[in-house]
Structures are given as C-alpha cells and as structure tokens.
Amino acid sequence: TKDIYKKYSREKAALAATVITYRFKSAIRDVGKALGIELPIIEYLTQSLAWWDKPGSLKNYFKQFHQTTNENPASHYYELVMTILGFPRHLSQHVGGFIITRRPMSSLVPVENANMPDRTVIQWDKYDIEALGLLKIDVLGLGMLTMIRKSLEMTSQYSSINALQDIPGEDPLTYKMLCKADTVGVFQIESRAQMSMLPRLRPVCFYDLVIQIAIVRPGPIQGNMVHPYLKRRNGEEKPAYPDSSIKKVLERTLGVPIFQEQVIKLAMIAAGFSGGEADQLRRAMASWGRNGDLFQFKDKLISGMLERGYSADYAERVFEQMKGFGSYGFPESHSASFAILAYFSAWLKRHHTAAFYCALLNSQPMGFYSPSQLVQDALRHKIQVLPIDIDYSHWDSSLTFNHKSRQSEHCRAGHTRWPDGIRLGMHLIKGLNQKAAERIISAGENQSFSSIKDLVFRAKLSSREKEAIVKANALPRLARHRHLAQWQSLGIEENKPLLTKQDLQSAPPSYTESLIKAPTLIEDMNADYYMTGLTLNQHPLAIMRQEDWLKNCKKATDLKSMRQGQFVKVAGVVTGRQRPGTAAGVLFVTLEDETGNMNIIVWKSCVEKFRQQILNSQMLLIKGKVEREKSVIHIIAGHIQDISDRLPDFKRRSRDFH
Numbered sequence: 001t002k003d004i005y006k007k008y009s010r011e012k013a014a015l016a017a018t019v020i021t022y023r024f025k026s027a028i029r030d031v032g033k034a035l036g037i038e039l040p041i042i043e044y045l046t047q048s049l050a051w052w053d054k055p056g057s058l059k060n061y062f063k064q065f066h067q068t069t070n071e072n073p074a075s076h077y078y079e080l081v082m083t084i085l086g087f088p089r090h091l092s093q094h095v096g097g098f099i100i101t102r103r104p105m106s107s108l109v110p111v112e113n114a115n116m117p118d119r120t121v122i123q124w125d126k127y128d129i130e131a132l133g134l135l136k137i138d139v140l141g142l143g144m145l146t147m148i149r150k151s152l153e154m155t156s157q158y159s160s161i162n163a164l165q166d167i168p169g170e171d172p173l174t175y176k177m178l179c180k181a182d183t184v185g186v187f188q189i190e191s192r193a194q195m196s197m198l199p200r201l202r203p204v205c206f207y208d209l210v211i212q213i214a215i216v217r218p219g220p221i222q223g224n225m226v227h228p229y230l231k232r233r234n235g236e237e238k239p240a241y242p243d244s245s246i247k248k249v250l251e252r253t254l255g256v257p258i259f260q261e262q263v264i265k266l267a268m269i270a271a272g273f274s275g276g277e278a279d280q281l282r283r284a285m286a287s288w289g290r291n292g293d294l295f296q297f298k299d300k301l302i303s304g305m306l307e308r309g310y311s312a313d314y315a316e317r318v319f320e321q322m323k324g325f326g327s328y329g330f331p332e333s334h335s336a337s338f339a340i341l342a343y344f345s346a347w348l349k350r351h352h353t354a355a356f357y358c359a360l361l362n363s364q365p366m367g368f369y370s371p372s373q374l375v376q377d378a379l380r381h382k383i384q385v386l387p388i389d390i391d392y393s394h395w396d397s398s399l400t401f402n403h404k405s406r407q408s409e410h411c412r413a414g415h416t417r418w419p420d421g422i423r424l425g426m427h428l429i430k431g432l433n434q435k436a437a438e439r440i441i442s443a444g445e446n447q448s449f450s451s452i453k454d455l456v457f458r459a460k461l462s463s464r465e466k467e468a469i470v471k472a473n474a475l476p477r478l479a480r481h482r483h484l485a486q487w488q489s490l491g492i493e494e495n496k497p498l499l500t501k502q503d504l505q506s507a508p509p510s511y512t513e514s515l516i517k518a519p520t521l522i523e524d525m526n527a528d529y530y531m532t533g534l535t536l537n538q539h540p541l542a543i544m545r546q547e548d549w550l551k552n553c554k555k556a557t558d559l560k561s562m563r564q565g566q567f568v569k570v571a572g573v574v575t576g577r578q579r580p581g582t583a584a585g586v587l588f589v590t591l592e593d594e595t596g597n598m599n600i601i602v603w604k605s606c607v608e609k610f611r612q613q614i615l616n617s618q619m620l621l622i623k624g625k626v627e628r629e630k631s632v633i634h635i636i637a638g639h640i641q642d643i644s645d646r647l648p649d650f651k652r653r654s655r656d657f658h
Contacts, residue, residue: 001119004100017091018093025049050579091121097126146366173350187338188338201233224320242311264278267297270308270318273300354399355419358397371533384420387473388429388472389423397422400423440455487516568623570635571621574591575590576654577590578656586607600637601636603637624636
C-alpha cells in the first residue's frame with residue numbers, strides 16, 4: 001500500500017470503500033444502548049442469535065426479554081431493530097481495492113482521509129464503482145507469502161534451501177502427507193472440508209492440487225460436481241461426453257466442469273454464445289448471488305443447446321451448474337496460483353517441520369488455526385516447543401538446534417546443526433510491545449539478570465511491561481513459579497537512579513515468600529492461555545480426564561479404531577464452528593483434546609435443540625455415532641452438553657463462522 005501511494009501519490013490513488021450495514025447483533029447493541037436497555041439483556045439477546053437466524057425468529061427472544069422486565073419496551077425495541085437492519089452503519093476501507101487515476105482523484109469521486117494515517121479512501125464501494133465503469137485493482141497481500149519467506153530465512157541457516165526455486169517439485173513424500181490430510185497450517189487445504197476431501201481425492205501431482213483447491217467450493221458443491229468427479233477419478237464410472245467438442249473442454253476434469261473458464265467455453269461451444277455474450281455471462285455469474293442477472297441468459301443457453309442437438313436434460317444441468325458457480329466459481333489460473341503456494345507450504349511442513357511451525361507462529365494472525373492449535377500440532381509432530389524465557393527468547397519465536405548430524409539431501413555441506421525445536425518468542429505475551437522486548441534482550445546480552453528488580457531497572461520496564469512479563473511466567477530462573485514472581489515484583493519501587501549494583505541483587509528468600517504456594521495446574525493453565533493464548537503444560541482435557549465423569553470419553557486418537565455407526569462419547573475444547581450456506585442447515589463443530597482434533601456434524605434438528613450449548617460454549621461433551629469413510633472420521637452428534645462450568649475461568653476464543 002505504501003509503495004502504491006509513493007508511486008502514484010495520494011492525489012491519484014485511493015482505496016475503495018466498504019459500506020458496513022446493520023445486521024442483527026450490531027442493530028440490537030446500538031438500539032439497546034440508545035434506549036438505555038440494561039447491558040445483561042443486550043448481551044443475552046446477542047448471544048442467543050446466530051448469523052443464519054431469520055428476522056421472524058427475533059420475536060421469540062424479545063418475548064423472553066419482555067418477561068424479564070416490568071416495563072414494556074420490547075415491542076418498540078424490536079420495531080427499531082427491524083427498521084435499521086441493512087442501514088449503513090459506517091464507511092470502512094476495502095482491504096486492497098485501489099482506484100488509480102491520471103488526473104486528481106477528487107475530480108472524479110468524493111474522497112476522504114482514512115482512519116489509518118497517510119491513506120485516502122473514496123466514498124463509493126465496489127458496486128458503485130462497477131456501475132460507473134471505473135477500474136478497481138485488487139492489491140491483496142497473502143499472509144502465506146510472509147510465512148514462506150520467513151520459513152526460507154530459517155532453512156537457509158542450516159540447509160541449501162534459500163529460495164522457492166530450491167524447493168523440488170512433485171515430491172512423493174509431500175503428496176503422501178497430503179493424502180493423509182496432515183495439512184494443519186498448509187495454505188488453502190487446511191480447512192476441515194479440504195481435509196475431508198484429501199483422502200478421497202488423493203492428490204499425487206500438481207494438477208491434482210489445482211483441482212483439490214477448486215472443487216471444495218460452494219460452486220462445484222451446489223452444482224453437484226464433486227461426487228461425479230470422485231467416482232470417475234476412482235474408476236467407479238466412466239467419463240461421458242455428448243460430443244468431441246465438449247470433450248475438449250471437459251476432458252482434463254473427467255467430464256465435470258470445475259473451473260469458471262470451462263463453463264464459459266461450454267456456453268460458446270454448446271450454445272453458440274459469441275465472445276461478447278460469453279463475457280456478459282461471466283459477469284452475470286460473478287453477480288449471481290447479488291442480483292440474479294444470470295436468469296436472463298437461461299432461455300438463450302437452453303435454446304442454443306437444443307438447436308445444436310443436446311438434450312433438454314443436459315441443457316438444464318449445465319445451467320444449474322452455472323447457478324452453482326455464482327460468485328464462488330474458481331478460475332483455473334486462480335486455483336493454479338494457489339496450488340503453487342499450497343505445495344510450497346506442504347513441502348516445508350514435510351521436510352522442514354520446525355521452521356514451518358516457527359514461521360507460522362511469527363506470521364499470525366493468518367489461516368484457520370490459532371497459535372495454541374499450531375503448537376499442539378507441532379508437538380504431535382515430535383517438535384520440541386520450549387516456553388518463553390527472557391534468558392533465551394527473542395521477540396519472534398526462533399529455532400533451537402541440536403548438535404548431532406542429521407542426514408538429509410537438503411543439508412548444506414559442512415553443516416551438522418539441524419533444528420530440533422522451537423523457542424517461543426515474547427511476541428506472544430499479551431501487553432508486551434517489541435521495543436520493551438528488545439530492551440530486555442539488549443540488557444541481558446551484556447550480563448544476565450540477577451533478580452526481577454535487576455530486570456525491571458536495567459531494561460527500563462514500565463509497570464505494565466513488568467506485569468506482562470511476570471504474568472506470562474517468562475522468568476523461570478529468577479522465580480520458582482508464577483505466584484512467587486508476582487510477589488517479588490510487587491515490592492519493586494519506581495526507578496531510582498542512585499541504586500547500586502548490590503541493591504539489584506537477588507535477596508535471600510524471606511519467610512513470607514516460603515509461604516507462597518505454587519499455582520495449581522488449572523491456575524497455571526488459565527494464566528498461560530490468558531497471557532499467551534496457549535499452554536505447554538497439560539491440556540485442559542488431560543486435567544479434566546482425571547475426574548471420574550470424563551473417564552468414559554474417548555480420545556481423538558481412539559476414533560481411528562472405532563467402527564462405522566459405533567456409539568461414542570467425546571469431550572473437547574471448541575476450536576471452531578462452521579455452517580456453510582451449502583450445508584442445508586448442518587453445523588460443523590471442531591473439538592480439540594490432548595491427542596488431536598475431532599470433527600462433529602450437527603444436523604439441523606439437533607442445532608435447534610442444543611442451540612445455546614453450541615453457540616456459547618468453551619467446551620462440549622458430545623454423545624453420538626461414528627461416521628467414517630476410509631480414513632475420514634466424523635461424529636454425528638445426538639446429544640450435546642456444555643461442560644464449560646467444569647473449568648469456569650478457562651477462556652479461549654474459537655474460530656466461528658468464517
């Protein structure tokens with residue numbers, strides 16, 4: 001963004017706007033505040049709603065709200081909420097949509113300063129720009145590019161892998177890993193839907209990856225293209241083509257249109273569309289979800305195909321596939337460019353696992369998984385993860401090295417050091433900034449810290465920075481445990497320049513300090529999650545599993561040996577909730593225990609029955625049946641119980657409905 005403004009100037013370059021409109025939750029919050037509704041009632045109403053709720057469902061919640069109050073503002077509250085739904089709430093900036101002009105931007109469109117410094121935003125969104133015929137250029141940054149760059153910076157320290165061209169293509173070990181759906185952190189193919197598809201599609205070459213990325217999309221799913229493709233790929237049925245011209249378009253995808261270009265070519269070859277008409281069709285497909293312009297081409301498409309001898313059934317099927325694509329149809333070139341990054345990131349995970357996870361941690365936020373989930377997966381891959389320690393940690397997480405040679409075709413000649421683990425960095429500590437971390441590192445390089453007081457004064461830490469370091473338990477050498485570190489830090493006065501070196505030395509333990517108890521496992525775990533977002537101590541489920549009521553629950557690793565349809569009871573931390581628009585009301589929940597992740601399918605009837613448990617829980621206990629197809633295992637939920645109260649202070653944010 002800075003480079004674009006530098007080249008074209010703020011007079012001739014500006015970001016497009018995004019108009020944020022009122023939805024259920026934002027309308028309920030803002031109207032509630034305006035009416036003076038008590039905050040607990042507003043929170044109750046917003047927590048009871050999900051994004052898929054229809055306006056009529058609000059009435060039930062407002063009736064409950066009315067029953068909890070002596071006044072009767074519920075009806076007025078409801079009417080106001082319904083009135084402002086869809087109204088503009090505020091103007092935001094597009095993530096990377098630029099308008100670049102020859103003459104001053106202000107002569108074409110109204111402009112304003114963005115909230116971020118040195119940025120200009122026009123006051124129109126992408127639909128306004130399209131209607132007026134202005135050209136918008138999307139300059140989008142991918143977090144995965146940052147992650148791959150950081151990985152290569154690390155691999156260059158100990159191997160011959162310095163740049164992307166050094167990564168060998170079509171590596172069998174990488175594809176073997178992908179077929180097992182071991183793709184946490186891998187670009188584009190890390191979602192649960194992609195993980196479910198990988199063992200079924202079983203990619204063995206780059207073009208398989210191109211298809212893998214494109215096929216797990218609403219377009220192919222809605223167009224009923226996934227199962228026919230898998231059956232043909234697995235040899236269960238033969239590809240069928242109405243004629244040789246259609247075969248040329250669809251042969252590489254076994255007769256199933258998966259890419260947007262294929263659908264456009266079908267219209268030109270099978271229905272006689274001209275180049276201009278095909279381009280109009282492409283635009284209509286891209287805006288299908290918004291205005292339904294695609295229907296204006298239905299008669300021409302079907303009549304054109306009938307005139308050329310295709311059956312009415314085939315013509316209708318092609319049009320339904322076009323509808324399915326909508327704004328979610330993937331161009332082949334787009335999928336191929338994503339597949340390149342998917343392969344690079346997968347290769348790094350397979351061959352340079354420690355560098356892969358370390359770079360992911362240093363590139364957050366990005367992807368489907370939190371730092372906690374990435375660390376859990378790294379541990380399952382036998383990567384040693386060391387805690388934050390002011391004596392060893394940098395700002396970023398860093399590699400740790402053993403001193404034994406490891407045979408590898410990629411090991412740089414003369415280098416015997418190979419990373420065997422990761423040292424977590426101070427960037428994970430909540431409330432600590434990079435400048436403070438750099439002061440700690442600089443002061444510690446000259447001489448080790450003798451006490452917490454010595455750390456605070458030599459690194460010139462503010463009270464907030466001191467508190468963050470102490471609460472993150474980053475002082476293992478200076479204090480035996482977190483509570484003792486907090487006690488010692490409380491006795492540190494403001495910086496006094498006349499303090500001598502002796503004043504900063506560690507004092508002998510006092511009688512009071514000997515009475516301070518170490519935190520319990522649960523206290524330590526909760527503090528870890530709060531301060532760093534992860535823990536290297538026992539997983540919450542490992543702690544809870546010591547209790548009798550959880551002993552009959554299976555672990556994630558146990559599911560591999562269970563048969564189809566077998567009853568099972570599992571428990572875990574909620575790490576994600578998804579409800580795709582193509583899933584007909586089915587909700588997917590991901591649970592994590594100490595051994596891995598579990599995928600839960602919740603049918604629509606069950607979603608309504610256990611709505612509050614699903615939407616508002618930190619941890620769930622699920623009773624259901626095992627559903628498996630080869631190595632892909634799901635649990636069909638029959639009963640759902642919120643067990644968050646078993647660890648009342650445990651807080652961890654899940655990735656919901658993205």
